[in-house]
Amino acid sequence: MAAPYSxxxxxxxxxxxxxxLRAECKMTLLEAAKKAGMGKSNLSKxxxxxxxxxxAATLDKLLDLYEVDDPETRSAMHELSKLAGQKGWWSQYKDLLPQILADFEAEACALRTYEAQVLPGLLQTPEYADAIFRANRVRDDDEIAQRVAARVTRQGILKRxxxxxxxxxxDEATLRRIVGSPEIMGAQLQHLARMAARPNVDIYVLPFSAGAHPATEGSFVIMDFPDRRDSSIAYLENPVTSMYLEEDHQIRMFNDMFGGAQGCSMTPAQxxxxxxxxxxxxxx
Incomplete structure (x- = not known):
């Protein structure tokens, strides 16, 4: 029976x-359940x-089965389990569990974002993303390449x-700021125009002439999910942590901010x- 709560x-x-983790170990649900000494239906739930x-004992069995040996990762997983019934999460584990945002994006049926400084990650070209990472003082070329590849992979959800x-x-400032070089920015704007032509993508430019607007406090993403029992999530990020919010009053606030900023923006055609x-x- 489906869970009666979100x-x-x-x-x-x-x-x-x-x-x-189970998929990485190439185990079926039944195989993993048997090896962990639990029922298939329990693992499915x-x-x-x-x-x-x-x-905790069940989680340890599963982590042992999936060969998760890193103490910090195991601790993060137990923290997730221990606090699973609570809402409003300041994530301290984005480096240990980096797929959090990508997984929610992949599950969402609708995404709404406001960006004030740089173009949204889902709309960036590899060269633009590379320049952004370098500006953020990521110096290791291999790490930059991995981050760019991960960002490009995330973008696949818009084309599936x-x-x-x-x-x-x-924001208009984002479009006028030259990132990388004029050539990189030109290619980025061309890509943005192509993405704007996709039937599932709407781009709204918030012009300088709009003056003060409801989203002046910073960038954010709102994710909605196809199952109505799953609460929407508002996502914010800064250099040291990520914030996932899902309380009703929080989502209403971000919906109001987005709607207000949208009302100040140009239409998609404009x-x-x-x-x-x-x-x-x-x-x-």
């Missing part, structure tokens, strides 16, 4: 991690976030069959014309 961020995260908690709807409000106009200036 899985929290922590519980969904724990379930996704356990599914991923854990992996589908239908169990409110996962007993039955993609999520994607609405992006982009925005595309505006982007093409900036592109012409970069080519002159």
């Amino acid at each position: 899985p929290t961020v922590r519980r969904r995260r724990l379930s996704a991690e356990l599914r991923r 854990i992996e589908q976030a239908e169990s409110k908690t996962v007993p 069959a039955n993609p999520p709807t994607y609405q992006a409000i982009i 925005s595309l014309t505006f982007i093409e106009g900036i592109l012409k200036t970069t080519e002159e």
Whole structure:
């Protein structure tokens, strides 16, 4: 029977991690359940976030089975399980569990984002992303290459069959800031125009002329999910941590911010014309 309550961020995260670990070990649900000494239905409920908690002993069996030996990662998984019933999570584990945002993006049926400083990650070209990472003082070329590859992989959700709807409000300053070089920025604007032509993507340019607007406090992403029992998630990020919010009053606040900023923005058609106009200036 389906869970009569919405899985929290922590519980969904724990379930996704356990599914991923089992898949990496190339085990079926039945094989993993047998080896862990538990019923297939019980493991299925854990992996589908239908169990409110996962007993510590059960989690240890699964982590042992999946050969998770790193103490910090195991500790993070136990923290997820222990606090699974609580909402509103300051994630301290984004380096240990880096797939958090990508997994939620992949599950979402709709994404709405406001970006004030750089273009949204799902709309960046590899060269633009490379320049952003270097500006953020990532110096190791291999690490930069890995980050760029991960970002490009995330972008696949917008081109898959039955993609999520994607609405992006982009501040005019973001479009006018030359990132990398004029050539890189020109290619980025061309890519942005191509993405804006996709039926599931709407881009709204928030012009300087809008003045003060409801989203002046910073960038954010709102993710909605196809199962109405799953609460929407608002995502914010800074250099040291990530924040996932899902309380009703928090989501209402971000919905209001997005709607207010959208009302101050150009329409998608006007925005595309505006982007093409900036592109012409970069080519002159």
